[in-house]
Amino acid sequence: MSALRTLSRRTASSSARLISSRLAPVSSLSSRSFSVSASNMGRFDGVEPSAPSVKTAIPGPKAKEQIADLDKVFDTRSLNMLTDYKSSVGNYIADPDGNVLLDVYAQIASIPVGYNNPHLIETMKSDAVVSSLVNRPALGNFPPNDWAEILRSGILKVAPKGLDQVFTAMAGSDANETAYKAAFMWKRQQQRGGAHVEFTEEELNSSMNNQSPGASELSIMSFKTAFHGRLFGSLSTTRSKPIHKLDIPAFDWPQATFPLLKYPLEEHVEENRKAEQDSLAEVERLLTTWHLPPCAVIVEPIQSEGGDNHASPAFFQSLRDVTKKHDVLLIVDEVQTGVGATGKFWAHEHWNLTTPPDMVTFSKKAQTAGYYFGKPELRPNKPYRQFNTWMGDPVRAILFRGIIEEVEKYGLVEQTARVGDYLHGKIQQLGDKYPGQFANLRGKGQGTFIAFDNPKRDEFLKVAKTLGINIGGSGASAVRLRPMLTFEEKHADILVKALEKIATSLQ
């Protein structure tokens, strides 16, 4: 542990200096004396610390005092680290005691391009943003006259192939739930015989009593160990942990087993193929037999909260085929996987589908949320069926546009693919050296969306913090890496050095 500590101490004063200049304009990067080409130049070179710096226990004395105060008005039992955002920069997160950690958790995978990103700061200072903040529109009724332009130059510019429409929302849960609502309306319209068929008196009346046929008796199918949000509809499809679900009423919707692959993949080819085939057979069985017929299947490209569970492109291609065969929608939940972290802008691009998913939901790194769709029938047949007061947030739509500009300017998706390969290779080497400590390493070829299992996972995460690394877990035993898109090889080297120290200390 001492080497990294020494390194941290050595760089502490220069870190402080660098942090204080973190708001330097972008142009100052070009005056750096480093001899790197523009394409290799890190976004935060010269402004972020060169290493973590741990000065106190975490929480330190100042944080402890402030947490005790916060707890009087706000539940702090899930608090991980009280944060000083003004002193956080790039890939580094700071706390009130002056500790500065390399952050590979990034606000539960939701910070895309670094803390205090200069381009985003400039973007958020614009008149358009200030106007959108103080004049928040009810988008469905009174959209701003530049709303089409904001959508086209931002959210829709990165729309998944084949999906040219968007319904905007506020966060992952309501992005998924509004997608579910679109799915229910679509299927019932199909059953009714088309958009022109009017609702019956019985439907109108029974809907007001929460009874069928007005309230449909259809369902959304999800997978075991899936996570799709925590409101009532989304929680009914979430199957992560009891603590997420206990005591909350739920719809009796079906769940199929997600293929739990064995690692290393090369050594379990047949077994894994069978697991995927079994899962698909179960999907098909449930689609045809469940007492509340599914109108859609929702799936994450990588089950993230559930423990970083992957499946093969072939599995997802078959899932697309099965959903088409049974005329139900395929909703891909890219809330955690989207926006570059897997080395593609959307993780489902790895599948090479011949027909696109019907809906793709997003949030987190997009900093705004919603669902993409393409089929015209997914617009409900009448107005006010899919509607709410705000229907999204133009400020965050503009922020996402700024994120996209930053991602494009610095080639951050490609960088993430490259750095992810580098990091995966290094951790694989650690796995060979420390058997059992980096078990079931996953995410090869998936950018920095990497995870492994450790038998003392919770302790692993705690020790990481003492070494200046902020890192998260998922599922029962997974350590999940969720660096930002600004994570480079040099950050990977710091991380790997710390991972080795943790492995040594836990042996």
Added chain:
Amino acid sequence: MSALRTLSRRTASSSARLISSRLAPVSSLSSRSFSVSASNMGRFDGVEPSAPSVKTAIPGPKAKEQIADLDKVFDTRSLNMLTDYKSSVGNYIADPDGNVLLDVYAQIASIPVGYNNPHLIETMKSDAVVSSLVNRPALGNFPPNDWAEILRSGILKVAPKGLDQVFTAMAGSDANETAYKAAFMWKRQQQRGGAHVEFTEEELNSSMNNQSPGASELSIMSFKTAFHGRLFGSLSTTRSKPIHKLDIPAFDWPQATFPLLKYPLEEHVEENRKAEQDSLAEVERLLTTWHLPPCAVIVEPIQSEGGDNHASPAFFQSLRDVTKKHDVLLIVDEVQTGVGATGKFWAHEHWNLTTPPDMVTFSKKAQTAGYYFGKPELRPNKPYRQFNTWMGDPVRAILFRGIIEEVEKYGLVEQTARVGDYLHGKIQQLGDKYPGQFANLRGKGQGTFIAFDNPKRDEFLKVAKTLGINIGGSGASAVRLRPMLTFEEKHADILVKALEKIATSLQ
């Protein structure tokens, strides 16, 4: 119609001048030559137009073109008016064709202190806001070190009496749904015997299958014609219109009849008292007999989307008593009524309850959302039971603080009470003059939260627009007034003049 038109034309050029100087600093107000005392000085005197200005049909040629373009990527069938927010100011909303309307709809009752409010503009330009935008925290895990201070100086400063805690959310729907989740956890914990009692194996396992006992078979009771949001849990308690509910699966939760009072109240005292007693009896019957026992009753102080349905303070006092008697929670949904519009900061202050509601939800004019609570048992017994990635939005918490500052500085709640009385009196006079056109006038003593029924309601709203008034409806036949808190007697005069013209034209 011509007089108002003439007035509009006469002021058009000065309106344009005034709009262009709308961002003038607050201090410029003091240099006005009007001889009014500071307390009577309007927030936007000297910067907003003195009258509406209608230059084209709405939508005009520019708006039509832009709407057609927007429709390619965004459903515009619920569009009311394409808006030019940069040219909107104070109580006036502008469109791309240069039409400027007095806005008594205010983004579905969600703009509190005027378009382009100078204090909010300054507030939103602050470093704290820019930092919160570009470094959006996962509040449950990594709260900013000034989060307690932001809560105390803003959201909690205006907490309803007896409620000193808050759980923050994103909008009205998830504010209500997280309140419901808290209610379910509270009641199940009580049934289990306390916070220390561990979950059983059966609960843990069944929760993952969406089955009881893990997924509870409790319910939330709401009222007929209520509106509480449009996600799956909140929509199950919403009973506004079939078009809001059709095709969406719903929980089989109970609804009691809301007392539909007859107007004028003075002439129907006995009848109305009986309607309220019948409603309370039904509440009590459902609480004790519904097959999924309610753990909470949710109610709006004034049913807003459902048509502006009021009940007496005595009704709500009794409802509080009944919920206490049966040991269920009372949740007051102040999403539309909160933040001053009824002449009290919270509408339920009109009831003079002896014990406070258990939870009060808010959104809209607060520009941030969540639920207030006081009982310590409403904090779930373990962390991560009430949790999500963002858990609210610090930027909007800071915005709400700015709104509160503005409300206090200009005494806007008191102003709204005063202007509301003035406006109610004027409309009452219109009602006498034009029988049937301003039927069932409601909201006396409720600030500007005023509504009336008109037999040609939809036409009424259309004609209003041609006269320079942006106005909304609710329920089947209600015209609902939802001016901002910056609405003054002079605006009321313009509105009343237009209302009379509409009444004449519809006779």
